[in-house]
Amino acid sequence: MMNQQQMGGQQLPPDFKLTDAREMLCECGNNTFMDGVRFRKVSRLLTGNSIDSVIPVQVFLCTACGKAFNEMLPDELQETKIIK
Ligand SMILES: [Zn+2]
Secondary structure: OOOHHHHOOOOOOOOOOHHHOOOOOOOOOOOOEEEEEEEEEEOHHHHOOOOOEEEEEEEEEEOOOOOEOHHHOOHHHOOOOOOO
16 A cells, blocks of 8 residues: 655656556546645644644545545545445
8 A cells, every 4th residue: 555655755666657556546436636725724822823823735636526535635634434
């Protein structure tokens, strides 16, 4: 199972082809996603700043069903995996 941290520092063999990689699918079976951003607000009581902080969280939305792609969410935001 590939973990998300490997996305940035690509360690791929020189003869690698995309066809060697497993396609990641939405739970609806669609394979195309679009960018989205969620925002989390952090209370100033937590950070000690004078105002609340806003943290953008990148999400990928399925172009078919519109749901956020759970597998690409930060670990803390992932919904419980549904085992079929
Ligand atoms: Zn979908």
